[in-house]
Amino acid sequence: MDQQYLTVTALTKYLKRKFDADPYLGRVYLTGEISNFRLRANAHQYFSLKDDKAKISAIMFKSAFQKLKFQPKEGMKVLVVGRISLYENGGSYQIYIEHMEPDGVGALYQALAELKEKLAKEGLFNGVKQPLVRYPKRVAVITSPSGAVIRDIITTVKRRYPIAQLVLFPTLVQGNQAASDIVKNIQKVEELGNFDTTIIGRGGGSIEDLWPFNEEQVARAIYQAKTPVISSVGHETDVTIADLVADVRAATPTAAAELAVPVLSEELLRIREKQNRLEQAFLYLLQQKTDRYTRLKNSYVFLQPDRLYEGQKIKLDQTTQRLVQGMQTIYHETYQEAQRIISRLEQQNLSGRLREGRQQLTFVDQRLKDRMEQYMENRQQRLLSAIQQLDLLSPLKIMGRGYSYTTKEENVVKSAQELQTEEQITVHYIDGTVQATVTSIELKEEEQ
Numbered sequence: 001m002d003q004q005y006l007t008v009t010a011l012t013k014y015l016k017r018k019f020d021a022d023p024y025l026g027r028v029y030l031t032g033e034i035s036n037f038r039l040r041a042n043a044h045q046y047f048s049l050k051d052d053k054a055k056i057s058a059i060m061f062k063s064a065f066q067k068l069k070f071q072p073k074e075g076m077k078v079l080v081v082g083r084i085s086l087y088e089n090g091g092s093y094q095i096y097i098e099h100m101e102p103d104g105v106g107a108l109y110q111a112l113a114e115l116k117e118k119l120a121k122e123g124l125f126n127g128v129k130q131p132l133v134r135y136p137k138r139v140a141v142i143t144s145p146s147g148a149v150i151r152d153i154i155t156t157v158k159r160r161y162p163i164a165q166l167v168l169f170p171t172l173v174q175g176n177q178a179a180s181d182i183v184k185n186i187q188k189v190e191e192l193g194n195f196d197t198t199i200i201g202r203g204g205g206s207i208e209d210l211w212p213f214n215e216e217q218v219a220r221a222i223y224q225a226k227t228p229v230i231s232s233v234g235h236e237t238d239v240t241i242a243d244l245v246a247d248v249r250a251a252t253p254t255a256a257a258e259l260a261v262p263v264l265s266e267e268l269l270r271i272r273e274k275q276n277r278l279e280q281a282f283l284y285l286l287q288q289k290t291d292r293y294t295r296l297k298n299s300y301v302f303l304q305p306d307r308l309y310e311g312q313k314i315k316l317d318q319t320t321q322r323l324v325q326g327m328q329t330i331y332h333e334t335y336q337e338a339q340r341i342i343s344r345l346e347q348q349n350l351s352g353r354l355r356e357g358r359q360q361l362t363f364v365d366q367r368l369k370d371r372m373e374q375y376m377e378n379r380q381q382r383l384l385s386a387i388q389q390l391d392l393l394s395p396l397k398i399m400g401r402g403y404s405y406t407t408k409e410e411n412v413v414k415s416a417q418e419l420q421t422e423e424q425i426t427v428h429y430i431d432g433t434v435q436a437t438v439t440s441i442e443l444k445e446e447e448q
Contacts, residue, residue, distance in 0.1 A: 008091070016086040019093060025084035028095065031103055032056075037074045045072075049080065049095070057094035058082075064098055069109060070207070071237050077103040102207065109207070112214055116241060119219055129247045130228040132259065135267070136196035138165045139260050140189045140227070142182060145170040149201045149232070149253040156257035161264050167195070173202035178212035183221040190225055197260045198225065200242060201232035201253050210234050213242040222246055232256035289410065305395065312390045319386065323379050330375070334368050399430035416441055 006014075019025055032049035039045070045060045058080070072078065082097040101109060119125060139157070143149045150168060157166055169185040172178040182200065189198050200222070202213070212218065213233045222229050222245045231246035232253050243249040250256035296302070341361060346354075391397055399405075406413045407426045413419060419438050427434040 009088075012086065012088045012091055016088055019084055019086045022084075028082060028084055030056075030080050030082070030095065032078065032080070034072055034074060034076045034078060037072055039072075047072075049078075057087075057092060058097055059094060060097040060100065068100060070102060072100070079103045112207075112241070115214065115216060115219075116244070119216070119241065119245070124219060124223045125244045127223065130226075132228050132230070132248060133196040134262060136161075136164055136261060138167060138195045140167050140169060140195040140198045142169045142171050142185045142189070142198065142200045143202055143253075144173045147173070147203055149203055152253040153199060153201075153257045156254050157261055160258065161261035163264065164261050173212065174205070174209050175212070179215035179218050182212060182218050186218075186221040186225055186229075189227060193226075195227050198227045198229045199232065199253075199256050199260055200229060200246070201250075201256055202234070203253075204235040204238060210238060210240055213240040215241075218242055219245045230256045230259055293410065308395070309390055309393055312393065316383075316386055316390060320383065323383070327372075327376070327379075330372070338365065338368075399428075404429050416443055 030049060032051050035048040035050045035055065037045075037047040042062065044062050045065050047058055047060075048055050049058050050056070078100050079102070080095070080097045081099040082095045084093060084095055086093045116125075141150060141153055143153075145168060154166060157164055169188065171185050172181040186198070186200070189195055200213075202210075204210075210233060213231075219241045222231070222242055228248070229246045230248045230250055231240070231243045232250040232255065233240045233242055236251040239249075248259055250259055338361065341357065341364075344357075405428050407428065408419065408423060413425065419425065419441055421438050421441060423438045425436050425438060427436055
């Protein structure tokens with residue numbers, strides 16, 4: 001009887017169909033220990049799951065792996081959900097993992113998610129974050145006194161900002177009593193009230209080790225603290241509720257110390273740079289003021305004050321000349337008119353009309369004299385008024401009558417509201433200046 005031989009490919013496809021069609025293999029729940037794990041950034045993950053007697057290959061596609069809330073590690077015991085299938089090229093079966101969580105901490109992750117949702121609704125994560133003090137004098141450190149956290153913080157602060165005082169509050173950071181101890185020390189810092197910054201931290205660990213920093217009482221104590229809080233709990237990939245509530249989160253204890261204090265040498269350099277800029281700005285301003293003072297001092301107003309009213313003097317001379325010429329013109333016109341009247345009277349040889357003409361002439365002559373006197377008086381008054389106004393324009397004349405003017409920083413003070421007590425002012429008189437200090441200011445009440 002002839003035997004029908006199968007190819008390896010045909011057998012493998014048959015077995016793969018068996019795997020894919022089996023309803024019990026379409027969704028499998030497994031527990032095991034991660035083996036041969038090597039993190040591949042932004043790619044599919046290939047590893048194995050094993051127990052004491054067996055091992056199975058596992059693959060987790062990138063889309064499913066990116067949804068994980070924790071970082072898988074070699075030797076970690078996990079719970080996985082997936083499907084079993086056959087890899088044709090290698091002829092081996094493997095599990096395609098859709099969901100994975102650490103074994104034994106699934107309840108903790110569930111509690112953590114519920115607490116996060118509760119606190120987020122209350123606004124503890126999105127509240128107003130307090131800014132860190134730029135130049136702290138005292139920094140409170142809430143951590144274990146024997147861990148590497150306090151050593152890293154001390155080393156960093158001494159190197160960067162040795163003038164800051166670090167105060168350690170020895171605290172339990174792991175175990176059932178840790179959360180209460182953390183809250184107690186946060187409250188102690190707040191009661192003392194003389195700290196600029198608080199650092200809360202511990203090293204990395206499992207979710208059970210970091211759980212005290214996920215407690216609700218710790219979150220509320222941090223949120224209610226008036227002192228800015230820097231949280232540095234676990235590794236950079238570990239994010240606790242304390243990190244979310246704190247004013248600032250630091251990836252490492254060293255980063256927390258760097259956030260808490262500046263670099264003293266850099267700050268001193270900035271101060272020197274600002275001092276140099278201030279000195280340069282002051283010298284520039286002083287030079288400007290000096291140049292302005294020199295220009296004002298050399299101004300003709302102070303060197304030749306008579307030039308202030310040279311134009312008025314010329315205008316006065318021209319007005320006087322026009323006045324004299326006008327008076328002469330009026331006199332000549334009036335005299336010629338009188339002569340013409342006398343001539344017409346003489347030609348008529350009528351005694352009655354002559355007498356009437358003489359009376360009219362006398363009347364006109366008197367009116368002329370009156371008009372001339374009135375005109376001369378008006379012109380004289382206008383001339384005297386112009387002279388007085390010109391005299392009043394002279395600053396020396398005004399200051400000679402006891403007036404003065406006041407300046408503050410070379411600016412003329414026009415109102416008492418421009419002055420403040422204890423300010424230095426300069427009072428200018430006709431023969432010199434007086435330096436004075438304002439002792440009091442009395443303002444007139446405005447009329448309603």
